[in-house]
Amino acid sequence: MHVNPLQTIMNPKSIVYLGGSxxxxxxxxxxxxxxxxxGYQGRIYPIHRKEKEVIGLKAYPNISSLNKPVDLAVLVIPGKAVPAVLDECGRAGIKHAIIITAGYGETGKNGKKAQEDLIRIAQKYGIRFLGPNCIGIINSRIGLNTTWFPEKYSPGHVGIISQSGSYVTQTLNYFEKIGMGISQAISIGNQADIDMVDCLEYLGRDDQTRSIALYIEGIKRPVDFLKVAREITAKKSIIAVSAGGTEAGARANASHTGSMGSPDKLYRGLFQQAGILRANDVTELFDWSLALSSQPLPKGKSFAVLTNSGGPxxxxxDAAERSGLHIPIFSSKVRNKIKAMIPSAASSxxxxxVTMNYDLGLIFKKLPNLILNLKEIDGMLFYGIFGPVHFKDKIAMTGNTNGLTQDLLEEAVEKICIEFCNLPKKSNKPIFCASFTGREDSAVALIQDHGIPVYPTPERAVSAMAALWEYRKIKNRYKLRPSGGNNGNH
Amino acid sequence: MHVNPLQTIMNPKSIVYLGGSxxxxxxxxxxxxxxxxxGYQGRIYPIHRKEKEVIGLKAYPNISSLNKPVDLAVLVIPGKAVPAVLDECGRAGIKHAIIITAGYGETGKNGKKAQEDLIRIAQKYGIRFLGPNCIGIINSRIGLNTTWFPEKYSPGHVGIISQSGSYVTQTLNYFEKIGMGISQAISIGNQADIDMVDCLEYLGRDDQTRSIALYIEGIKRPVDFLKVAREITAKKSIIAVSAGGTEAGARANASHTGSMGSPDKLYRGLFQQAGILRANDVTELFDWSLALSSQPLPKGKSFAVLTNSGGPxxxxxDAAERSGLHIPIFSSKVRNKIKAMIPSAASSxxxxxVTMNYDLGLIFKKLPNLILNLKEIDGMLFYGIFGPVHFKDKIAMTGNTNGLTQDLLEEAVEKICIEFCNLPKKSNKPIFCASFTGREDSAVALIQDHGIPVYPTPERAVSAMAALWEYRKIKNRYKLRPSGGNNGNH
Structure with missing residues (x-):
């Protein structure tokens, strides 16, 4: 197995940084x-011609004066300075670089030529690099984020490879809100050297990464892409969104990353053969990636809906059946068991x-246990999280709360939510929740942080379940062809 | 014009409340x-058999002892007590009620009979009522919210009529996050007396309501529904989602509000004839309602995209062209004008x-002005809001910020964002924005609060624009038939 250059780029022990002041x-x-x-713990060496210190770090006038072995160079400098610096890196024995600088293949003839110059210099010294025209990388395992956006994010199991820097960096707040943690994220930019296939191969082997999200504007090596993707999707899911299907999309891509867009049907065929789930938009891209990184796959497509509100x-x-999933009618035996637990106006x-009802034990414990034990049910869709935030005013304003205090409520909710989150592991069946209140409800935050996604609408929870079922069918496809040459080492 | 019973129910000067303790x-x-x-300023009279005060309000042992004229009774009491209380209301001359209590038409034969009893009592006294099995109403104009959820919401221009209480109450936090304000919201429950048609008629005449969102499980009076909806959609938009199209959806509805679902194609035909925009899910329902309540309609379907990030x-x-909108190539004259303003690696x-670029004047003012002045452009899609929150760490950690402080930045952003929000009115062309950071970015909050929707993903902003174009086409349809009897008084 050859050494993937991302092994060092994503896990550098030391960084020389060009462009900070x-x-x-x-x-x-x-x-x-x-x-x-x-929170990165490695060494950082800023290079600055005049300053002795840059943001509290000792600075060096140039790379050669550094005189230390360094794993990675990060270049955020004007385009005309890049060739000389890359050459200096080569002479200093630095074998890996991230070139953030833009103005290359995406800008026309002169840019393309400049990009070829970079490749030539890199090849001369055996340097492998990401970019140019990218925004860098995030590795949650070592707390390294080289991008412009210092926002909080949570370590998790979604790996991201994107031709747009925006989708691995400007999205950090968005990820937090849906409770999505990331393992590693790579902005690949113009792919002058390291490309999407290298990244796929790298994240395919990363144990922390359980699902891979791709944002694609154009694929450089379709045959290798197909081969590597198939090896991965036999074991872990890949979800992709592509923005180059229309004329305007292709035009935008060309000026963005210099990618040549492909007609939509080519992507469709390629993704299908590769076992890649195709998302229609970034909402689905991230919702599905989160789903597939966190929940066990269903064995079949029959699901239960448990709710405390009729509309959701x-x-x-309705959304489940429109997505090709099945919401079977329970047998009369099961219905009688449920009826004995729920209020008379409720539905079994x-x-x-269960209708508006604050029996936490009923909705978070008794009913889920009963439902997930049914052989005919492959997983559960859940609506009914109303945590402490909703009771604050009510407890404060009523004199007699029968001993209920905000603290007691929070304690009870915490205990029962954590128990609830053990159910998917215990039953080996997936659960997805929906709540219109986000993490400002501590019950939502708790459930997200203990591994069950909570989506902002009922239909998005259903869409996540449908994605799991799609991927289960893809995996079954591989099982049917165990002798196939491209199926990888599963 | 007959007096709609909702006139009093939504605007009561006084309320007798049954079920509080x-x-x-x-x-x-x-x-x-x-x-x-x-924040409701009217009088509230709680009825309680024993207590002298209920949550600080003087309580009365029964309705007759109140001995005052009252506009509205709100009943949140056990089902068996409802008939006697409704009768008592009738005898006391109270002509309007909201019956929250559940356990009626939605629960089978006995429930249906009990519901008929309520109707009989109401008719005896000429009482008009909402419910049963509803969650009540919100009227932002008088600060009245009778539902279980006391969450903050903003007054605005979306009216909501829902067969699910959840979608007018549990969604309040969700509305705040997308910056959607509501005018009035009505949970109609089983529609035993007042039904969706009455509500449509009422909100159709309400000036504060600029678009109406419907959640439908079943339509009781389809002919009247069509007539009233057509009168409204000639002047203001109606957006509907229906959850009864599939077998499982219909089953859920039957036990929820006792509604008989209709096959999906019946809804499709009805909505089309009525000029109602059909949403696929609640995400679209609320996104589109917000869009149509806040922005001018485009004259055509040619739009500009302005961004500081290539991927979005x-x-x-791409999403625009997939939705049937057009993103035309600018003429070389326009492109040269734009080129003179933007960095060399940027695209015109x-x-x-404009690529990563913090020239606020360029992206919020100069370019939008130039773009919206183009005759060939009917509106703008915008990605590029990066407000003060993103600079906090950077300003704090760098010694020399060239005089930039967090305060100065916030002041500058506020000024330019408010100017930006005047553009749709000035140009009579719609703008929608997208940002992965929500209201924690004060620039996002400012823009939302000054009338331009900011959606959490690029595709949702596009979907909002496509909804505007759909509604423009519906309005054009009415213009072509000015002599039609159903077109209302436009």
Whole structure:
């Protein structure tokens, strides 16, 4: 197995940083601030012609004066300075680089020529590099974030490979809100050297990465892409969104990363053969990646809906059947068991609707246990998280709360939510939740942080379940062809 | 024009409240807390057999002892007590009621009979009522919220009529996050008396309501529904989602509000004839309602994309063309004008991509002004809001910020964002924005609060624009038939 250059780029012990100063007027400084904020424990050596210190770090006038072995160079400098610096890296024995600088293949003839120059210099010294025209990388395992955006993110199991820097960096707040943690994220830019196939291969072997999200504007090596993707999707899921299917999309891509777009049907065929789930938009891309990184796959497509509100229950049931999933009617035996537990106006059929009801033990424990033990049910869609935030005013304003205090409520909710989150592992069946209240409800935050996704609408929870079922069918496909040459080492 | 019973129900000067106590153990108490928290300035008279005061309000042992004219009775009491209380209301001359209590038409034969009893009592006294099995109403104009959920919401221009209480109450936090304000919201429950058609007629005449969102499980009076909806959609938009199209959806509805679902194609035909925009899920329902309540309609379907990040720009362009909108290439004259303003690596074609660039004047003012002045452009899709929150760490950690402080930045952003929000009115062309950072970025909050929707993904902004174009086509349809009898008084 050859050594993937990303092994060092994503896990550097030391970084030489070009483009940082003590003034916020350059983007390089802003990105250096992110690295310093991100918790990275390796050495960072800023290069600056005049300053002795850059943002509190000892600075060096040039790379050769550094006189230390360094794993990675990060370049956020003007285009005309890049060739000389890359050459200097080569002479200093630095074998890996991230070139953030833009103005290459994406800008026309002169840019393309400049990009070829970079490749030539890199090849001369055996340097492998990401970019140019990328925004860098994030590795949650070592707390390294080289991008402009220093926002908080959570370590998790989604790996991201993107031709747009935006989708691995500007999205960090968005990821937090849906409770999605990331393992590693790579902005590949113009792919002048390291490309999407290298990244796929690298994340395919990363144990922390359980699903891979791709944002694609154009594929450089379709045959290798197909081969590597198939090896991966036999074991872990890949979800992709591509933005080059229309004329306007292709035009935007050309000026963005210099990619040649392909007609939509080519992507469709390629993804299908590769076992890649195709998302229609970035909402689905991230929702599905989160789903597949966190929950066990269903064995079949029959699901239960458990809710404390009729509307969201109806929405879930309807959306599920529209997505090709099945919401079976429970047998009369099961319905009688459920009826004995729920209020008289409630429904036992499936959806099970307990109606507005604050018996936490019923909705988080008794009913889920009963439902997930049914052989005919492959997983559960859940609506009914109403945590402490909703009771604050009510407890404060009523004199007599029968001993209920905010603290007691929070304690009870915490205990029962954590128990609830053990159910997928215990039953080996997936659960997805929906709540219109986000992490400001501590019950939502708890459930997300203990591994069950909570989506902002009922239909998005259903869409996540449908993605799991799609991937189960893809995996079954591989099982049927165990002798195939491209199926990888599963 | 007959007097719509909702005129009083939505605007009561006084309320007699049945079901509140000083203990949180009943839902009635919780809903009374919401009314008290909501800022309602009318009189509230709780009825309680024993208590002299309920949550600080003087309580009365029964309705007759109240001996005052009252506009509205709100009933959150056990089902068996409802008939006698409704009768008491009738005898006391109270002509309007909201019956929250469940366990009627949605629960089978006995429930249906009980519901008929309510109708009989109401008719005897000429009482008009909402419910049963509903969650109540919100009227932002008078700060009245009778539902269980006391969450903050903003007054605005979306009216909501829902057969699920969840979608007018549990969604309040969700509305805040997308910056959607509501005018009035009505949970109609089983529609035993007042039904969706009455509500449509009422909100159709409400000036504060600029678009109407419907959640439908079943339509009781399809002919009247069509007539009233057509009168409205000639002037303001209606957006509907229906959850009864599949077998499981219909089953869920039957136990939820006792509605008989209709096959999906019946809804499709009805909505089309009525000029109603059909949403696929609640995400679209609320995104589109917000869009149509806040922005001018485009004259054509040619749009510009302005971005500071390539990926979201490509996503917008691609999604727009997939939705039937057009992202035209700018003329070379226009491109030269734009080129003179933007960095050399940036793109002037359309999408206009200024690349990572913090010239606020360029992206919020100069380019939008130039673009919206183009005759060939009907509106703008915008990605590029990076407000003060993103600079906090950077300003704090760099010694020399060239005089930039967090305060100065916030001041500058506020000024330019408010100017930006005047552009749709000035140009009579719509703008929608997308940002992966929500209201924690004060620039996002400012833009939302000054009338331009900011959606959480690029594709959702595009979907909002496509909804505007759909509604423009519906309005054009009416213009072509000015003599039609059903077109209302436009």
């Amino acid at each position: 003590n003034s916020l007027s350059t983007i390089g400084t802003a990105q250096l601030v992110t690295i310093l904020k991100s 229950g109806s929405s879930m049931a 059929v499936n959806p099970v609707d | 000083n203990s949180l153990s009943t839902i009635g108490t919780a809903q009374l807390v919401t009314i008290l928290k909501s 720009g490509s996503s917008m362009a 074609v359309n999408p206009v991509d």
